[in-house]
Amino acid sequence: MRELAASVISDHVAEMCQKANIYLGEDVFSALKKSMDTEESPTGKEVLKQLIENVEIARNEQIPICQDTGFAVFFVEWGQEVHLTGGTLEEAIHAGVRKGYEEGYLRKSIVDDPLYQRKNTGDNTPAVIYTDLVPGDKVKISFAPKGGGSENMSTVKMLKPSDGEAGVIDFVVNHVKAAGPNPCPPIVVGVGIGGTFDKVAVMAKKALFRQIGSKHGDPVFAELEAKILSKINDLGVGPQGFGGRTFALAVHIETFPSHIASMAAAVNINCHACRHLEREI
Amino acid sequence: MEPKKISAPLSDADVLALKAGDNVLISGIIYTARDAAHKKLIELMEKNEDLPIDLKGQFIYYVGPAPAKPGQAIGSAGPTTSGRMDAYTPMMLEKGMKACIGKGLRNQAVKEALKKYKGVYLAAVGGAGALLSKRIIKSEVVAYPELGPEAIRKLEVKDFPATVINDAYGNDLYADGAKKYAR
Numbered sequence: 001m002r003e004l005a006a007s008v009i010s011d012h013v014a015e016m017c018q019k020a021n022i023y024l025g026e027d028v029f030s031a032l033k034k035s036m037d038t039e040e041s042p043t044g045k046e047v048l049k050q051l052i053e054n055v056e057i058a059r060n061e062q063i064p065i066c067q068d069t070g071f072a073v074f075f076v077e078w079g080q081e082v083h084l085t086g087g088t089l090e091e092a093i094h095a096g097v098r099k100g101y102e103e104g105y106l107r108k109s110i111v112d113d114p115l116y117q118r119k120n121t122g123d124n125t126p127a128v129i130y131t132d133l134v135p136g137d138k139v140k141i142s143f144a145p146k147g148g149g150s151e152n153m154s155t156v157k158m159l160k161p162s163d164g165e166a167g168v169i170d171f172v173v174n175h176v177k178a179a180g181p182n183p184c185p186p187i188v189v190g191v192g193i194g195g196t197f198d199k200v201a202v203m204a205k206k207a208l209f210r211q212i213g214s215k216h217g218d219p220v221f222a223e224l225e226a227k228i229l230s231k232i233n234d235l236g237v238g239p240q241g242f243g244g245r246t247f248a249l250a251v252h253i254e255t256f257p258s259h260i261a262s263m264a265a266a267v268n269i270n271c272h273a274c275r276h277l278e279r280e281i
Numbered sequence: 282m283e284p285k286k287i288s289a290p291l292s293d294a295d296v297l298a299l300k301a302g303d304n305v306l307i308s309g310i311i312y313t314a315r316d317a318a319h320k321k322l323i324e325l326m327e328k329n330e331d332l333p334i335d336l337k338g339q340f341i342y343y344v345g346p347a348p349a350k351p352g353q354a355i356g357s358a359g360p361t362t363s364g365r366m367d368a369y370t371p372m373m374l375e376k377g378m379k380a381c382i383g384k385g386l387r388n389q390a391v392k393e394a395l396k397k398y399k400g401v402y403l404a405a406v407g408g409a410g411a412l413l414s415k416r417i418i419k420s421e422v423v424a425y426p427e428l429g430p431e432a433i434r435k436l437e438v439k440d441f442p443a444t445v446i447n448d449a450y451g452n453d454l455y456a457d458g459a460k461k462y463a464r
Contacts, residue, residue, distance in 0.1 A: 041462055043444075047406055050442075054412040058357075067347045067357040067410040067430075105356055107347040107430050118317070120429045149362045149385075149407070181455050182362050182385035184407035236463030240384065240406055242444065243458020273408045 002079075002137045004281065006087030006095075009139070012281055013096025016143045017072065018104035020277040021064040024055045027212040028188075028274045031249040035186065044244025048186075051239070051272055065273045069106035070145030072097045072127035075206065081137035090129060098123045109148065130202065142209055144276040150187065150269045153179035156201050159263040165224065168193060168265055173231045175267050176248070181241020184271035186249045188212065189232065192266040194256035204268035207252040209276050216253050225251045249274075284442065290338025291379035293399040299445050301452035305403065307441040311340040311382070313434040315361055318425055319369040326372055333424035334433060337377035345430035346420070347410070355420040355436070357410030360384040363402070367391050374398040382443055386455060392447050403443035404454075416441040 032052055039045050058065040074093055078084075084092075101108060101124040110125065111118040128146075155175055159167050172191055192203030215222035229251040238244020249272070258264065287295065288309035299305070312334055314322065325332055343363055347356030363383030370381060371394035379400050384407040395402060405413055419437035426432050446454045 041458075043458070044462075050406050050409050050412060054406075054409040057415065058411040061411065063350065063353070063411050063414070064347050064357045065411060066408045067345060067359050067414075068361070069347060105348045105350045107345065107356070109345070109430065120431075122429070152362065180386055180459075181404070181407075182364065184384065234464040236459040236461065238458060238462055240404065241386075241455050241458065242404075243454075243460075243462045245462055271408050 002082050003085050004082050004139060005085050006092035008281065009089070009092040010096040010099065012141065012279055013093055013143070014100035014103065016141065016277045016279060017097055017100025017106065017145070020143055020275045021069045021104065021106055021145055022058050022062055024058070024065055024273065024275065028249070028272070029055055031212045032186070032272060035246045035249065039239070039244055039246045041238055041242070041244035043242045044238045044246060047239035047242060048246065064106060065275065066147065067107055068109065068147040068149065069101065069124070070147045070275070071110065071151070072124060073144045073146045073205070074127055074129045075142040076129065076131045077134045077140040078131055079136040079138045080133050082139055089131065093127055093129055094125045097125050097127050139281045140278065141281065142276065142278045144209065147271060147273070150183040150271045153183040154204070154266070154268045156197060156264070156266040158197065159265050161261070161263045163263060167263075168224070169228055169231065171265055172228050172251070172267055173235070176232050176269070177235050177237070179269065180237055183269045184273075185237060185241055186239055186246045186272050188249055188270040188274045189228070189251045190268040190270065191228070191251060191253045192256075192268075193253060193263065194258040195264055197264055199256060200264035200266040201268065203254040203256060204266035207254040208268060208270045208274065209278070210252045212250045212274070221253050221255060225253050289340055289379070292338065296379055296399045296401050296449050299401050299448055300450070301445050301448045301454045301457065303445040305443050305445065307340065307443060308439050309437065311342045311436045311438050311441070313342045313344050313436060315343050315345055315431055316365055317428050317431040318433050319366050319373070321425060323369050323372055326376060332376075336373065338379050339377070340380045340382060341373065341378050342436070343381065343383035346414070346434070349420070353414070355414050355417045358414045358417055359408055359410035360405040363387060370394060374400045387447055392451060392453070395447050396449055396451055399449045401445055401449060402447040404446045405441070405443045413441065
Protein backbone atom coordinates (compact mmCIF):
# COMPACT_ATOMS: atom_id res chain seq x y z
CA MET A 1 0.00 0.00 0.00
CA ARG A 2 1.38 3.38 -0.97
CA GLU A 3 0.38 6.42 1.08
CA LEU A 4 -0.34 9.69 -0.69
CA ALA A 5 -1.11 12.89 1.19
CA ALA A 6 -3.98 15.10 0.04
CA SER A 7 -1.68 18.12 0.28
CA VAL A 8 0.63 16.63 -2.37
CA ILE A 9 -2.33 16.36 -4.71
CA SER A 10 -3.34 19.96 -3.94
CA ASP A 11 0.13 21.27 -4.74
CA HIS A 12 0.24 19.46 -8.07
CA VAL A 13 -3.26 20.64 -8.95
CA ALA A 14 -2.39 24.27 -8.11
CA GLU A 15 0.60 24.12 -10.45
CA MET A 16 -1.33 22.34 -13.22
CA CYS A 17 -4.11 24.95 -13.13
CA GLN A 18 -1.61 27.70 -13.87
CA LYS A 19 0.56 25.85 -16.39
CA ALA A 20 -2.40 24.66 -18.46
CA ASN A 21 -3.70 28.21 -18.80
CA ILE A 22 -0.35 29.74 -19.75
CA TYR A 23 1.38 27.13 -21.96
CA LEU A 24 -0.49 25.77 -24.97
CA GLY A 25 0.37 22.15 -25.75
CA GLU A 26 3.04 21.74 -28.42
CA ASP A 27 0.72 19.61 -30.57
CA VAL A 28 -1.93 22.35 -30.65
CA PHE A 29 0.64 25.10 -31.26
CA SER A 30 2.16 23.09 -34.14
CA ALA A 31 -1.27 22.53 -35.66
CA LEU A 32 -1.98 26.28 -35.57
CA LYS A 33 1.38 27.08 -37.19
CA LYS A 34 0.94 24.37 -39.84
CA SER A 35 -2.49 25.69 -40.77
CA MET A 36 -0.86 28.96 -41.90
CA ASP A 37 0.44 26.93 -44.88
CA THR A 38 -2.96 25.53 -45.87
CA GLU A 39 -5.14 28.57 -45.09
CA GLU A 40 -6.16 30.37 -48.31
CA SER A 41 -7.92 33.41 -46.87
CA PRO A 42 -5.74 36.46 -46.14
CA THR A 43 -8.06 37.40 -43.25
CA GLY A 44 -7.84 33.82 -42.01
CA LYS A 45 -4.04 33.93 -42.12
CA GLU A 46 -4.08 37.23 -40.22
CA VAL A 47 -6.25 35.69 -37.48
CA LEU A 48 -3.97 32.65 -37.20
CA LYS A 49 -0.98 34.98 -36.95
CA GLN A 50 -2.66 36.79 -34.02
CA LEU A 51 -3.48 33.50 -32.30
CA ILE A 52 0.13 32.33 -32.64
CA GLU A 53 1.43 35.66 -31.34
CA ASN A 54 -1.05 35.40 -28.47
CA VAL A 55 0.36 32.01 -27.41
CA GLU A 56 3.87 33.49 -27.41
CA ILE A 57 2.83 36.53 -25.36
CA ALA A 58 1.13 34.25 -22.83
CA ARG A 59 4.28 32.13 -22.47
CA ASN A 60 6.67 35.07 -22.27
CA GLU A 61 4.65 37.13 -19.81
CA GLN A 62 3.21 34.19 -17.86
CA ILE A 63 -0.39 35.32 -18.35
CA PRO A 64 -3.39 33.23 -19.40
CA ILE A 65 -3.84 32.56 -23.12
CA CYS A 66 -7.52 33.42 -22.78
CA GLN A 67 -9.45 35.29 -20.11
CA ASP A 68 -11.84 32.36 -19.81
CA THR A 69 -9.71 30.16 -17.58
CA GLY A 70 -12.61 27.77 -17.54
CA PHE A 71 -14.48 25.27 -15.46
CA ALA A 72 -11.77 23.13 -13.81
CA VAL A 73 -12.37 19.61 -15.18
CA PHE A 74 -10.42 16.63 -13.82
CA PHE A 75 -10.14 13.01 -14.90
CA VAL A 76 -8.39 11.08 -12.11
CA GLU A 77 -7.13 7.52 -12.58
CA TRP A 78 -6.58 6.37 -9.01
CA GLY A 79 -4.30 3.34 -8.61
CA GLN A 80 -6.02 0.94 -6.23
CA GLU A 81 -2.77 0.37 -4.26
CA VAL A 82 -2.73 4.05 -3.26
CA HIS A 83 -4.12 5.09 0.12
CA LEU A 84 -5.20 8.75 0.30
CA THR A 85 -4.47 10.41 3.64
CA GLY A 86 -5.23 13.79 5.19
CA GLY A 87 -8.44 14.64 3.39
CA THR A 88 -10.81 13.57 0.66
CA LEU A 89 -9.87 13.62 -3.03
CA GLU A 90 -12.52 16.25 -3.67
CA GLU A 91 -11.18 18.49 -0.89
CA ALA A 92 -7.62 18.03 -2.16
CA ILE A 93 -8.52 19.01 -5.69
CA HIS A 94 -10.64 21.96 -4.60
CA ALA A 95 -7.84 23.28 -2.38
CA GLY A 96 -5.50 23.02 -5.38
CA VAL A 97 -7.91 24.85 -7.67
CA ARG A 98 -8.42 27.60 -5.08
CA LYS A 99 -4.67 28.08 -4.71
CA GLY A 100 -3.84 27.83 -8.42
CA TYR A 101 -6.55 30.21 -9.58
CA GLU A 102 -5.65 32.80 -6.94
CA GLU A 103 -1.86 32.67 -7.27
CA GLY A 104 -2.04 32.50 -11.05
CA TYR A 105 -4.33 35.54 -11.43
CA LEU A 106 -6.81 33.28 -13.22
CA ARG A 107 -10.45 34.25 -13.61
CA LYS A 108 -13.02 32.95 -11.12
CA SER A 109 -15.82 31.90 -13.42
CA ILE A 110 -18.12 29.68 -11.35
CA VAL A 111 -21.47 30.71 -9.83
CA ASP A 112 -23.20 28.71 -7.12
CA ASP A 113 -26.91 28.49 -8.00
CA PRO A 114 -27.13 27.86 -11.76
CA LEU A 115 -30.60 29.29 -12.23
CA TYR A 116 -31.61 32.00 -9.77
CA GLN A 117 -28.95 33.81 -7.68
CA ARG A 118 -25.92 32.89 -9.82
CA LYS A 119 -23.51 34.35 -7.26
CA ASN A 120 -19.82 33.93 -8.08
CA THR A 121 -18.19 31.44 -5.71
CA GLY A 122 -15.04 33.59 -5.77
CA ASP A 123 -12.51 30.78 -6.06
CA ASN A 124 -13.40 28.85 -9.24
CA THR A 125 -14.67 25.90 -7.25
CA PRO A 126 -16.35 23.50 -7.37
CA ALA A 127 -14.47 21.54 -10.02
CA VAL A 128 -15.98 18.79 -12.16
CA ILE A 129 -14.17 15.58 -11.15
CA TYR A 130 -14.35 12.14 -12.75
CA THR A 131 -12.58 9.32 -10.91
CA ASP A 132 -11.71 5.83 -12.13
CA LEU A 133 -10.20 3.15 -9.90
CA VAL A 134 -7.42 1.41 -11.84
CA PRO A 135 -4.78 -1.22 -11.08
CA GLY A 136 -1.40 -0.15 -9.72
CA ASP A 137 0.13 2.41 -7.39
CA LYS A 138 0.14 5.57 -9.47
CA VAL A 139 -2.32 8.44 -9.56
CA LYS A 140 -2.80 10.03 -12.98
CA ILE A 141 -4.47 13.42 -13.09
CA SER A 142 -5.70 14.92 -16.35
CA PHE A 143 -6.82 18.53 -16.11
CA ALA A 144 -8.57 20.78 -18.59
CA PRO A 145 -9.69 24.36 -17.98
CA LYS A 146 -12.84 24.09 -20.09
CA GLY A 147 -14.05 27.41 -21.44
CA GLY A 148 -17.73 28.29 -21.49
CA GLY A 149 -17.91 29.46 -25.09
CA SER A 150 -16.91 26.17 -26.68
CA GLU A 151 -18.74 24.17 -24.03
CA ASN A 152 -21.97 26.03 -24.85
CA MET A 153 -21.68 24.83 -28.44
CA SER A 154 -21.68 21.15 -27.44
CA THR A 155 -24.50 18.63 -27.74
CA VAL A 156 -25.76 15.07 -27.20
CA LYS A 157 -28.21 13.23 -29.46
CA MET A 158 -29.71 9.77 -29.30
CA LEU A 159 -29.40 8.70 -32.94
CA LYS A 160 -31.04 5.56 -34.29
CA PRO A 161 -28.84 2.63 -35.33
CA SER A 162 -30.36 2.93 -38.81
CA ASP A 163 -28.96 6.47 -39.08
CA GLY A 164 -25.61 4.81 -39.76
CA GLU A 165 -22.35 6.49 -40.72
CA ALA A 166 -24.15 9.14 -42.77
CA GLY A 167 -26.29 10.00 -39.75
CA VAL A 168 -23.24 10.48 -37.55
CA ILE A 169 -21.50 12.63 -40.17
CA ASP A 170 -24.59 14.80 -40.67
CA PHE A 171 -25.11 15.16 -36.93
CA VAL A 172 -21.55 16.36 -36.30
CA VAL A 173 -21.13 18.53 -39.39
CA ASN A 174 -24.54 20.21 -39.14
CA HIS A 175 -24.05 20.91 -35.46
CA VAL A 176 -20.63 22.45 -36.02
CA LYS A 177 -22.02 24.49 -38.95
CA ALA A 178 -24.74 25.97 -36.72
CA ALA A 179 -22.15 26.83 -34.08
CA GLY A 180 -20.15 28.74 -36.69
CA PRO A 181 -17.93 31.47 -35.28
CA ASN A 182 -19.25 31.12 -31.72
CA PRO A 183 -16.76 28.58 -30.31
CA CYS A 184 -13.69 30.59 -31.50
CA PRO A 185 -12.45 28.66 -34.53
CA PRO A 186 -10.21 27.00 -35.39
CA ILE A 187 -11.84 24.37 -33.21
CA VAL A 188 -11.00 20.87 -32.02
CA VAL A 189 -14.02 18.55 -32.22
CA GLY A 190 -14.47 15.72 -29.72
CA VAL A 191 -17.01 13.10 -30.80
CA GLY A 192 -18.45 10.28 -28.73
CA ILE A 193 -20.33 7.34 -30.28
CA GLY A 194 -21.98 4.58 -28.22
CA GLY A 195 -22.69 4.08 -24.53
CA THR A 196 -25.52 5.86 -22.71
CA PHE A 197 -26.75 9.46 -22.83
CA ASP A 198 -24.32 10.49 -20.07
CA LYS A 199 -21.38 8.23 -20.98
CA VAL A 200 -21.23 9.45 -24.56
CA ALA A 201 -20.88 13.07 -23.43
CA VAL A 202 -17.94 12.24 -21.16
CA MET A 203 -16.37 10.28 -24.04
CA ALA A 204 -16.64 13.31 -26.30
CA LYS A 205 -14.86 15.37 -23.65
CA LYS A 206 -12.12 12.74 -23.19
CA ALA A 207 -11.60 12.85 -26.96
CA LEU A 208 -10.40 16.44 -26.57
CA PHE A 209 -7.39 15.27 -24.53
CA ARG A 210 -5.90 13.35 -27.46
CA GLN A 211 -2.77 14.69 -29.13
CA ILE A 212 -3.61 16.64 -32.28
CA GLY A 213 -2.20 14.71 -35.21
CA SER A 214 -2.97 11.35 -33.62
CA LYS A 215 -5.47 9.04 -35.31
CA HIS A 216 -8.06 6.66 -33.87
CA GLY A 217 -6.53 3.21 -33.29
CA ASP A 218 -9.11 1.53 -35.54
CA PRO A 219 -8.45 2.49 -39.20
CA VAL A 220 -12.18 2.56 -39.95
CA PHE A 221 -12.76 5.22 -37.29
CA ALA A 222 -9.55 7.01 -38.26
CA GLU A 223 -10.99 7.35 -41.75
CA LEU A 224 -14.27 8.66 -40.32
CA GLU A 225 -12.30 11.28 -38.32
CA ALA A 226 -10.57 12.44 -41.50
CA LYS A 227 -13.82 12.49 -43.47
CA ILE A 228 -15.64 14.59 -40.88
CA LEU A 229 -12.68 16.99 -40.56
CA SER A 230 -12.62 17.49 -44.32
CA LYS A 231 -16.37 18.19 -44.48
CA ILE A 232 -16.14 20.64 -41.58
CA ASN A 233 -13.34 22.58 -43.25
CA ASP A 234 -15.25 22.58 -46.54
CA LEU A 235 -17.94 24.69 -44.80
CA GLY A 236 -15.61 27.65 -45.37
CA VAL A 237 -16.23 29.16 -41.93
CA GLY A 238 -12.49 29.60 -41.30
CA PRO A 239 -10.58 31.16 -38.40
CA GLN A 240 -12.95 33.13 -36.14
CA GLY A 241 -15.67 32.57 -38.73
CA PHE A 242 -14.38 35.32 -41.00
CA GLY A 243 -14.16 32.87 -43.93
CA GLY A 244 -11.35 30.48 -44.73
CA ARG A 245 -10.22 26.87 -44.93
CA THR A 246 -9.34 26.28 -41.28
CA PHE A 247 -12.56 25.82 -39.35
CA ALA A 248 -11.25 22.82 -37.39
CA LEU A 249 -7.76 21.58 -36.53
CA ALA A 250 -8.83 18.03 -35.69
CA VAL A 251 -11.73 15.65 -35.13
CA HIS A 252 -11.22 12.95 -32.48
CA ILE A 253 -13.69 10.08 -32.00
CA GLU A 254 -14.11 7.92 -28.89
CA THR A 255 -16.33 4.84 -29.08
CA PHE A 256 -17.94 2.49 -26.58
CA PRO A 257 -20.23 -0.52 -26.96
CA SER A 258 -23.87 0.40 -27.52
CA HIS A 259 -27.36 -0.77 -26.56
CA ILE A 260 -29.05 -2.69 -29.39
CA ALA A 261 -31.71 0.04 -29.62
CA SER A 262 -29.41 3.04 -29.46
CA MET A 263 -26.65 4.95 -31.13
CA ALA A 264 -25.81 7.70 -28.66
CA ALA A 265 -23.67 10.47 -30.12
CA ALA A 266 -22.11 13.57 -28.63
CA VAL A 267 -20.06 16.55 -29.80
CA ASN A 268 -17.90 18.42 -27.30
CA ILE A 269 -16.19 21.36 -28.94
CA ASN A 270 -12.94 22.99 -27.86
CA CYS A 271 -11.66 26.27 -29.21
CA HIS A 272 -8.13 26.79 -30.56
CA ALA A 273 -6.91 27.19 -26.96
CA CYS A 274 -7.24 23.45 -26.51
CA ARG A 275 -5.74 23.44 -23.02
CA HIS A 276 -5.06 20.25 -21.08
CA LEU A 277 -2.32 18.83 -18.91
CA GLU A 278 -1.62 15.30 -17.66
CA ARG A 279 0.52 14.35 -14.71
CA GLU A 280 1.35 11.06 -13.00
CA ILE A 281 1.95 11.29 -9.28
CA MET B 282 -6.42 47.85 -46.84
CA GLU B 283 -5.26 49.94 -43.87
CA PRO B 284 -7.34 49.53 -40.70
CA LYS B 285 -9.61 52.50 -39.95
CA LYS B 286 -8.88 54.37 -36.72
CA ILE B 287 -12.02 55.06 -34.68
CA SER B 288 -12.84 56.53 -31.24
CA ALA B 289 -15.81 57.25 -29.03
CA PRO B 290 -18.08 59.14 -29.13
CA LEU B 291 -19.23 57.75 -32.48
CA SER B 292 -21.73 59.71 -34.56
CA ASP B 293 -24.22 58.30 -37.09
CA ALA B 294 -21.82 59.43 -39.82
CA ASP B 295 -18.93 57.55 -38.17
CA VAL B 296 -21.04 54.39 -38.10
CA LEU B 297 -22.23 54.77 -41.69
CA ALA B 298 -18.59 55.00 -42.83
CA LEU B 299 -18.00 51.42 -41.61
CA LYS B 300 -18.75 48.35 -43.73
CA ALA B 301 -18.77 44.66 -42.87
CA GLY B 302 -15.25 43.29 -43.34
CA ASP B 303 -13.49 46.55 -42.42
CA ASN B 304 -10.65 46.22 -39.94
CA VAL B 305 -10.58 48.92 -37.27
CA LEU B 306 -8.22 50.11 -34.55
CA ILE B 307 -10.02 51.62 -31.58
CA SER B 308 -8.37 54.22 -29.32
CA GLY B 309 -9.89 56.00 -26.35
CA ILE B 310 -12.69 54.85 -24.07
CA ILE B 311 -14.52 51.51 -24.20
CA TYR B 312 -16.98 50.32 -21.54
CA THR B 313 -17.31 46.63 -20.68
CA ALA B 314 -20.48 44.72 -19.87
CA ARG B 315 -21.68 41.16 -20.25
CA ASP B 316 -24.65 39.04 -19.16
CA ALA B 317 -25.21 40.15 -15.53
CA ALA B 318 -24.48 43.85 -16.13
CA HIS B 319 -26.74 43.98 -19.19
CA LYS B 320 -29.56 42.48 -17.15
CA LYS B 321 -29.15 45.22 -14.53
CA LEU B 322 -28.93 48.00 -17.14
CA ILE B 323 -32.07 46.85 -18.94
CA GLU B 324 -33.94 46.66 -15.62
CA LEU B 325 -33.00 50.32 -14.99
CA MET B 326 -34.04 51.30 -18.53
CA GLU B 327 -37.42 49.63 -18.11
CA LYS B 328 -38.00 51.59 -14.90
CA ASN B 329 -36.80 54.79 -16.63
CA GLU B 330 -34.04 55.21 -14.05
CA ASP B 331 -30.56 56.67 -14.59
CA LEU B 332 -27.82 54.34 -15.79
CA PRO B 333 -24.41 54.24 -14.07
CA ILE B 334 -22.79 55.13 -17.42
CA ASP B 335 -23.86 57.38 -20.33
CA LEU B 336 -24.25 55.11 -23.36
CA LYS B 337 -24.50 57.82 -26.03
CA GLY B 338 -21.94 57.28 -28.79
CA GLN B 339 -20.08 54.64 -26.79
CA PHE B 340 -18.53 51.21 -27.37
CA ILE B 341 -19.61 48.29 -25.20
CA TYR B 342 -17.13 45.39 -25.09
CA TYR B 343 -18.47 42.01 -24.01
CA VAL B 344 -15.66 40.80 -21.79
CA GLY B 345 -14.98 39.31 -18.34
CA PRO B 346 -11.26 39.88 -17.86
CA ALA B 347 -8.84 37.76 -15.85
CA PRO B 348 -7.45 39.55 -12.75
CA ALA B 349 -4.52 41.89 -13.41
CA LYS B 350 -1.05 40.81 -12.31
CA PRO B 351 0.97 43.49 -10.51
CA GLY B 352 2.15 45.93 -13.17
CA GLN B 353 -0.66 45.08 -15.60
CA ALA B 354 -3.56 47.41 -16.38
CA ILE B 355 -5.80 44.38 -16.88
CA GLY B 356 -5.52 40.61 -17.16
CA SER B 357 -6.18 38.66 -20.34
CA ALA B 358 -9.24 40.26 -21.90
CA GLY B 359 -10.62 38.67 -25.06
CA PRO B 360 -14.30 38.83 -26.11
CA THR B 361 -17.08 36.61 -24.81
CA THR B 362 -19.83 35.17 -27.05
CA SER B 363 -22.10 38.05 -28.06
CA GLY B 364 -25.22 35.99 -28.72
CA ARG B 365 -25.96 35.84 -25.00
CA MET B 366 -26.44 39.63 -25.06
CA ASP B 367 -28.81 39.56 -28.05
CA ALA B 368 -31.88 39.92 -25.85
CA TYR B 369 -30.55 43.21 -24.44
CA THR B 370 -28.81 44.77 -27.43
CA PRO B 371 -31.69 46.44 -29.30
CA MET B 372 -32.53 48.45 -26.16
CA MET B 373 -28.86 49.35 -25.61
CA LEU B 374 -28.78 50.69 -29.17
CA GLU B 375 -32.02 52.59 -28.62
CA LYS B 376 -30.45 54.29 -25.60
CA GLY B 377 -27.47 55.47 -27.63
CA MET B 378 -24.81 52.73 -27.71
CA LYS B 379 -23.12 52.95 -31.13
CA ALA B 380 -20.87 49.91 -31.25
CA CYS B 381 -20.71 46.57 -29.51
CA ILE B 382 -17.63 44.36 -29.54
CA GLY B 383 -17.69 40.61 -28.99
CA LYS B 384 -17.46 37.45 -31.04
CA GLY B 385 -19.94 35.11 -32.66
CA LEU B 386 -23.32 35.33 -34.34
CA ARG B 387 -25.99 37.96 -33.62
CA ASN B 388 -29.68 37.30 -34.15
CA GLN B 389 -32.00 39.00 -36.65
CA ALA B 390 -33.44 41.44 -34.08
CA VAL B 391 -29.95 42.77 -33.32
CA LYS B 392 -29.11 43.13 -37.02
CA GLU B 393 -32.36 45.04 -37.56
CA ALA B 394 -31.66 47.28 -34.56
CA LEU B 395 -28.16 48.07 -35.89
CA LYS B 396 -29.82 49.32 -39.09
CA LYS B 397 -32.60 51.19 -37.27
CA TYR B 398 -30.43 52.98 -34.69
CA LYS B 399 -27.23 53.21 -36.81
CA GLY B 400 -24.86 50.95 -34.91
CA VAL B 401 -22.11 48.44 -35.71
CA TYR B 402 -21.18 45.06 -34.31
CA LEU B 403 -17.46 44.39 -34.19
CA ALA B 404 -15.59 41.18 -33.47
CA ALA B 405 -12.32 41.00 -31.59
CA VAL B 406 -10.30 37.79 -32.06
CA GLY B 407 -11.72 35.26 -29.62
CA GLY B 408 -9.10 33.65 -27.40
CA ALA B 409 -6.43 36.27 -28.11
CA GLY B 410 -6.85 37.41 -24.51
CA ALA B 411 -3.19 38.00 -23.78
CA LEU B 412 -2.58 39.95 -27.00
CA LEU B 413 -5.69 42.10 -26.58
CA SER B 414 -4.83 42.91 -22.95
CA LYS B 415 -1.71 44.68 -24.19
CA ARG B 416 -3.83 47.19 -26.10
CA ILE B 417 -5.68 48.15 -22.92
CA ILE B 418 -3.68 50.80 -21.07
CA LYS B 419 -6.08 51.55 -18.23
CA SER B 420 -8.99 49.74 -16.55
CA GLU B 421 -11.28 50.99 -13.82
CA VAL B 422 -14.43 49.40 -12.35
CA VAL B 423 -17.22 51.99 -12.65
CA ALA B 424 -20.29 49.95 -11.69
CA TYR B 425 -21.35 46.69 -10.03
CA PRO B 426 -18.00 45.73 -8.42
CA GLU B 427 -19.79 42.86 -6.69
CA LEU B 428 -20.03 41.14 -10.08
CA GLY B 429 -16.26 40.56 -10.12
CA PRO B 430 -15.26 39.72 -13.71
CA GLU B 431 -18.74 40.79 -14.86
CA ALA B 432 -18.51 44.34 -13.44
CA ILE B 433 -18.81 47.36 -15.76
CA ARG B 434 -15.31 48.64 -16.45
CA LYS B 435 -14.16 51.82 -18.17
CA LEU B 436 -11.17 50.91 -20.35
CA GLU B 437 -8.72 53.20 -22.07
CA VAL B 438 -7.41 51.45 -25.18
CA LYS B 439 -4.81 52.21 -27.82
CA ASP B 440 -5.07 50.60 -31.28
CA PHE B 441 -7.40 47.86 -30.07
CA PRO B 442 -7.99 45.69 -33.18
CA ALA B 443 -11.45 44.57 -34.30
CA THR B 444 -13.33 43.63 -37.48
CA VAL B 445 -16.76 44.90 -38.56
CA ILE B 446 -19.16 41.94 -38.72
CA ASN B 447 -22.58 43.59 -38.97
CA ASP B 448 -22.77 47.15 -40.30
CA ALA B 449 -25.68 49.59 -40.36
CA TYR B 450 -26.58 48.48 -43.91
CA GLY B 451 -27.48 44.89 -43.06
CA ASN B 452 -24.24 43.25 -44.28
CA ASP B 453 -22.84 40.24 -42.41
CA LEU B 454 -19.22 39.13 -42.63
CA TYR B 455 -19.98 35.73 -41.10
CA ALA B 456 -22.45 34.98 -43.91
CA ASP B 457 -20.30 36.39 -46.74
CA GLY B 458 -16.97 35.00 -45.53
CA ALA B 459 -18.04 31.36 -45.35
CA LYS B 460 -19.68 31.52 -48.80
CA LYS B 461 -16.38 32.51 -50.37
CA TYR B 462 -14.38 29.59 -48.96
CA ALA B 463 -16.97 26.80 -48.86
CA ARG B 464 -16.40 23.80 -51.15
